[in-house]
Amino acid sequence: MPATFETPKKKKNSPRPTVWSEFSALAAETGAINLGQGFPNWEPPQFVTDAGIAAITSGHNQYTRTAGHPRLVELLAGRYTKHFGREVDPYAEVAITIGASQALYVTMQVLLSPGDEVILLEPFFDLYVGQIEMAGGTPVYVPLATEGQRWRLDAAALRAAITPRTRAIILNSPHNPTGKVFTRDEMLAVADAIRAHPRAMVISDEVYKYMVYGDDNGDSGGGAGGGGGGALSPSRHVHFATLPGMWDRTVTISSAGKTFSVTGWQVGWALGPRWFIRDVHAALPYMQFCAATPMQEAMATALERADQPYRGHASYYDWLRTQYAQRCAALAAALDAAGIPTMRGEGGFFLIGDVSRVRVSAAYLRAGTPAMPRMTRDWAFCRWLALEHGVIAIPTAPFFRREEEGEGGEGEGEGNPLRGRFVRFCFCKTDETLAAAAAALAEMSRKTAAEEAQ
Incomplete structure (x- = not known):
C-alpha cells in the first residue's frame, strides 16, 4: 500500500x-x-523596458554581490548623498533587497528581539504587523487624528506610547493607506519624541516619495530633506534621516517598483548607519543569494535616465x-x-x-x-x-x-x-x-x- x-x-x-x-x-x-x-x-516607460532588455542582452545574468550590484549601490549612494547632505558609503551603508517588503522584513529581523515594541501610526500598511510579530516584536498602535479632510500626527499620543521597550517607530510618508504626507514639523515631533529613548529607531518607509501633490502641505518642503523639485530631489518630500541627529537613528527604505511601474521587478533597498547595515548584509545571504542581477543593472540605467527631460517636463x-x-x-x-x-x-x-x-x-x-x-x-x-x-x-x-x-x-x-x-x-x-x-x-x-x- x-x-x-x-x-x-x-x-x-x-x-x-x-x-x-x-x-x-x-x-x-x-x-x-x-x-x-x-x-x-x-x-512602464519605454526607457525602463529598454534598460531591462539591454541588461539581459549585455551579460548581466549571473549572481552579483549579495548586498547589492556594485553599479546600483554606487548610484544610490551618490543620489542619497545629495538627498541627505552627507556622504553615503555605497558598500557599508546601502543594501539591495528583493523589493521594499524584504527590506522591511530583514530590518525587523535584525532590529527586533522578543518583547521589543514597534509603534505603528494607525491606520497602517497591514504587512507591518505580520513582520513585527514574525521577528518576535509587539505592535503598539498610535491612531492618527482627523481634522476635516486631513489626517495629522497626534504627537502627545506618540510620546505617551513610547516606553523603554520601544525599539522602532515605522514612519511611512507618503502614507499607505491614507495618502497623507507628514510635514516637516510632524517629523520633527517624532524626532523629539525618541531623543530621550536611545534604543528607539525610526524605520522610514519612503516608497512613494516621488508622488507628492499639492502646494499647501504645511512646511514639508525646503530644508535639507525637502527640496523644491528638480531632477534629483523629490519635490517636498522630507527624508527623516536628514533631521538633526537622526542619521544614526533611521533606517530608510525605498524601492523602484512604484516609481517606474515595474512592481514585478522587485528591486528595493535599505540605507542607514553602517553599524546597522553591517548586520543586514550579514543576514541577507540566509534569505537569497542576490536580488535579480539584470533588474538591478536595469534600474541603475533607469534611475540615471529619469533625471533627464521627459515628455515636456524637466x-x-x-x-x-x-x-x-x-x-x-x-x-x-x-x-x-x-x-x-x-x-x-x-x-x-x-x-x-x-x-x-x-x-x-x-x-x-x-x-x-x-x-x-x-x-x-x-x-x-x-x-x-x-x-x-x-x-x-x-x-x-x-x-x-x-x-x-x-x-x-x-x-x-x-x-x-x-x-x-x-x-x-x-x-x-x-x-x-x-x-x-x-x-x-x-x-x-x-x-x-x-x-x-x-
Missing part, C-alpha cells in the same frame, strides 16, 4: 485568508473595475507627479459626486473614502467571510460594491488594530472608532479605467438614491 502522508498539525496562529486573497478572487470572479491593489495597469519624476495628481483629482471628484466624501490625498496613489452614509444591503452586513468572519461595514460595502456595482475597492479594517486588541496591542479593547468607516481606492490606473469607475459609481449613487426614495 502506498504510504499515507500525514499533514503537520496547524500552528496556533495559522494564517487565514487575507483581504488581498479575498478581493483578488472577487476581481477575477466578477471582472469588476479594479481600484483595489496598488499596482499600475499600464506598461524630468520623468515631474511628469509622474503631474500624472498622478490629475488622476487623484479625477477619482476624488467621482467619489464625492457618488456620495463618498474623500480624505485629502497628498501623496502616493490611494484615496480614502468615507462610506459610512452609503446604504448597504443588510445581507452583506450579516455575512461573514473566511477573511473577515466578524463582518465590518467597510468590508461589507466593498463586497456589495464589487458584486452589485462592478468596482473593486479595499476595506481599511485590516489597516487598523484588531477589535480584540486594546490600545497597546494586547488584551480586550474596542479598537479604533474609525475602523469600518473608510474604504481605500487606488488611482494608479489608466484614464479609461478611472472613467469607467466614475460611471459605475455614478450609477451606484443613482440606484441607491432611487431605492431610498421608494
Whole structure:
C-alpha cells in the first residue's frame, strides 16, 4: 500500500485568508473595475523596458554581490548623498533587497528581539504587523487624528506610547493607506519624541516619495530633506534621516517598483548607519543569494535616465507627479459626486473614502467571510460594491488594530472608532479605467438614491 502522508498539525496562529486573497478572487470572479491593489495597469516607460532588455542582452545574468550590484549601490549612494547632505558609503551603508517588503522584513529581523515594541501610526500598511510579530516584536498602535479632510500626527499620543521597550517607530510618508504626507514639523515631533529613548529607531518607509501633490502641505518642503523639485530631489518630500541627529537613528527604505511601474521587478533597498547595515548584509545571504542581477543593472540605467527631460517636463519624476495628481483629482471628484466624501490625498496613489452614509444591503452586513468572519461595514460595502456595482475597492479594517486588541496591542479593547468607516481606492490606473469607475459609481449613487426614495 502506498504510504499515507500525514499533514503537520496547524500552528496556533495559522494564517487565514487575507483581504488581498479575498478581493483578488472577487476581481477575477466578477471582472469588476479594479481600484483595489496598488499596482499600475499600464506598461512602464519605454526607457525602463529598454534598460531591462539591454541588461539581459549585455551579460548581466549571473549572481552579483549579495548586498547589492556594485553599479546600483554606487548610484544610490551618490543620489542619497545629495538627498541627505552627507556622504553615503555605497558598500557599508546601502543594501539591495528583493523589493521594499524584504527590506522591511530583514530590518525587523535584525532590529527586533522578543518583547521589543514597534509603534505603528494607525491606520497602517497591514504587512507591518505580520513582520513585527514574525521577528518576535509587539505592535503598539498610535491612531492618527482627523481634522476635516486631513489626517495629522497626534504627537502627545506618540510620546505617551513610547516606553523603554520601544525599539522602532515605522514612519511611512507618503502614507499607505491614507495618502497623507507628514510635514516637516510632524517629523520633527517624532524626532523629539525618541531623543530621550536611545534604543528607539525610526524605520522610514519612503516608497512613494516621488508622488507628492499639492502646494499647501504645511512646511514639508525646503530644508535639507525637502527640496523644491528638480531632477534629483523629490519635490517636498522630507527624508527623516536628514533631521538633526537622526542619521544614526533611521533606517530608510525605498524601492523602484512604484516609481517606474515595474512592481514585478522587485528591486528595493535599505540605507542607514553602517553599524546597522553591517548586520543586514550579514543576514541577507540566509534569505537569497542576490536580488535579480539584470533588474538591478536595469534600474541603475533607469534611475540615471529619469533625471533627464521627459515628455515636456524637466524630468520623468515631474511628469509622474503631474500624472498622478490629475488622476487623484479625477477619482476624488467621482467619489464625492457618488456620495463618498474623500480624505485629502497628498501623496502616493490611494484615496480614502468615507462610506459610512452609503446604504448597504443588510445581507452583506450579516455575512461573514473566511477573511473577515466578524463582518465590518467597510468590508461589507466593498463586497456589495464589487458584486452589485462592478468596482473593486479595499476595506481599511485590516489597516487598523484588531477589535480584540486594546490600545497597546494586547488584551480586550474596542479598537479604533474609525475602523469600518473608510474604504481605500487606488488611482494608479489608466484614464479609461478611472472613467469607467466614475460611471459605475455614478450609477451606484443613482440606484441607491432611487431605492431610498421608494
